[in-house]
Amino acid sequence: xxxxxxxxxxxxxxxxxxLLARVGLGDRAAFQxxxxxxxxxxxxxxxxxQGNRSLAEDVLQDVYVNVWRAAQTFDAQRxxxxxxxxxxxxxxxxxxxxRQQAQPDTVPLDGTAHxxxxxxxxxxxxxxxxxxxxxxxxxxxxxASARALNDCMAGLRPEQQQGLALAFYQGLSHSEVADHxxxxxxxxxxxxxxxxxxxxxxxxxxxxxxx
Numbered sequence: 001x002x003x004x005x006x007x008x009x010x011x012x013x014x015x016x017x018x019l020l021a022r023v024g025l026g027d028r029a030a031f032q033x034x035x036x037x038x039x040x041x042x043x044x045x046x047x048x049x050q051g052n053r054s055l056a057e058d059v060l061q062d063v064y065v066n067v068w069r070a071a072q073t074f075d076a077q078r079x080x081x082x083x084x085x086x087x088x089x090x091x092x093x094x095x096x097x098x099r100q101q102a103q104p105d106t107v108p109l110d111g112t113a114h115x116x117x118x119x120x121x122x123x124x125x126x127x128x129x130x131x132x133x134x135x136x137x138x139x140x141x142x143x144a145s146a147r148a149l150n151d152c153m154a155g156l157r158p159e160q161q162q163g164l165a166l167a168f169y170q171g172l173s174h175s176e177v178a179d180h181x182x183x184x185x186x187x188x189x190x191x192x193x194x195x196x197x198x199x200x201x202x203x204x205x206x207x208x209x210x211x
Contacts, residue, residue, distance in 0.1 A: 013082070034067070041086075043056065046090075051097075148207075149203065160198070162181065163181065
């Protein structure tokens with residue numbers, strides 16, 4: 001049972017805490033309300049860090065997918081709702097910025113380098129709510145898919161989970177996975193093949209339940 005928010009919180013903080021509690025129970029209507037009430041603020045947080053409006057919109061989508069999945073972990077005794085949400089937004093924005101900085105610079109087809117003419121919107125963006133697409137319902141669908149994947153992965157044997165995580169999340173080849181786990185290549189290939197079949201079957205069943 002979640003602890004009650006402190007009595008000295010603002011009315012808005014109490015309302016957002018109530019929405020987060022409902023989101024943690026899988027309430028889609030509460031998730032939509034939370035999105036409407038907090039997206040402008042979180043988008044501004046992301047945009048101040050990321051700077052690129054288009055990438056910031058992508059990060060915002062990821063933020064709300066994570067909010068949907070982690071809402072039940074919100075603790076009103078440790079932070080206020082916007083503080084907790086802002087922390088998620090900042091971490092996602094910083095991760096996005098690091099990935100962007102790790103990529104080699106490219107020159108657009110029109111010959112304009114990043115940050116030159118034509119990039120005014122990125123240099124001085126307005127921290128307003130981005131376009132409503134994708135909206136909260138599409139974010140919910142993505143979150144549901146991510147949750148189904150996590151649930152299905154959890155149902156695999158430990159060696160299958162570890163092998164698939166190394167192969168698909170870290171991008172290792174089969175031989176690299178075998179070296180990492182200290183197992184024969186044939187054994188690892190068998191784990192991965194059986195793990196993929198079990199994962200696909202589980203995801204198919206999850207998709208059927210959704211429909």
